[in-house]
Amino acid sequence: MFRIRQDHLRDHLPDRHALIRCLTRLGRGALTALFPDKCLVCGAYIRCLHDLAPVSDNLEALFESTLARVVCSKCLEQGFTPVLPPLCTCCGKPFLSRAGENHLCFDCIKAAQTGRFMVGRARAFAAHDLLLRDLVHLFKYGKKICLARPLGRLMFHAFMRHFACSAIDLVLPVPLHTRRLRQRGFNQAYLLVRDFPSMWKQAVKHPPGWTISNTILLRSRNTPSQTGFDRKNRLKNLRGAFTVRGTEKIEGRRILLIDDVFTTGATSGEAALTLFKAGALSVDLLVLARA
Ligand SMILES: [Zn+2]
Ligand SMILES: [Zn+2]
Incomplete structure (x- = not known):
């Protein structure tokens, strides 16, 4: 009879994390074999056993590995156009020339001259x-809420790149009016940012210094859809569309607005104006995609 010493046993056990990784992969493989996912774009079956690329990884690897469980490899080939510097320091528009430093674009210079309101950095x-x-x-519009997590993960990459070192107190998703929220069933901007705290803790290893709120900035007027409006009419359409509940929560705070798409900047500009009137110190904007 012999006794196995515990430390001896421990030495011969595989690394705990490697074991978890292996079991996760096996479990995922079995699940995929039993219930293969379908591509959200073309409907083809997907067999994805790849690991997620870290958020800090190169953009192509991040894009492909993040979306590989919801989009087939053929559709993934369509790809995306990353927004890379040099950018406009204000609206974030990438310049056609790939050389040189970030600087103000013509539109933002004109906006400053005409007094048109915009966020500090988009x-x-x-x-x-x-x-x-x-x-x-x-x-x-297709209510594919399962896209919230992967698309939010892509947006978190942009957050880490542009705002990780910025002083931010409050993260506010651009709100929908209650009627629109009821029709759609969710606020896409909030769903995109919902996992930021857990992703932050995983990446930075300490809790974030900012909080997310979807109850301070409200949409008080149900404005018609902005689609099809030019910038002038978008601004008119949006005037007075937002209100702040509890100005003391905004006073002296540095705010990051979150939206899915940046088109003319009219929506975020109006929201920022409302926040500045309520005493915000700064208002920046992060979006998933810019038109
Ligand atoms: Zn496909
Ligand atoms: Zn600009």
Whole structure:
């Protein structure tokens, strides 16, 4: 008879994390074999056993591994257009020339001259084109809520890139009017940002210094859809559309607004104006895609 010493046994056990990884992969493999997922774009069956690329990884690897469980490899080939510097320091528009530093674009210089209100810094993960455009459409209008997590993960990459070192107190998803919220059933901006705290804790290993709230900034007027309006009419359409509940929660705070798509900046500009009137110190904007 012999006794196995516990430390001896421990030495011969595989690394705990490697074991968990292996079991997860096996479990995922069995689930995929039994219930294969379908591509949200074309409906083809997907067999994805790849691990997620870390958020800090290169953009292509991040995009493909994040979406590989909801989009087939053929549809993934459509790809996306990352927003890379040099950018406009204000609206975040990428310049056609790939050389040089970030600087103000012509539109933002004109906006400053005419007194048109904009957020301090607007940044996006990618352009609103190719596969990303289809996915945003499926998410928002096709009610494919399962896209919230992968699309939010892509947006978190842009957050880490542009705002991780910025002082932010409050993260506010651009709100929908109650009637629109009831029709759609969800606020796409909130769903995109909902997992940011857990992703932050995983990436940074300490709790974030900011909080997310969807009860402070409200949409008080149900404005008609902005689609099809030019910038001037969008601004007119939005005037007085937002209100703040509890100005003491905004006073002196540095705010990051969250939206799915940046088109003309009219919506975020109006929301920022409302927040500044309530005493906000700064208002920036992060979106998934910019048109
Ligand atoms: Zn497909
Ligand atoms: Zn600009």
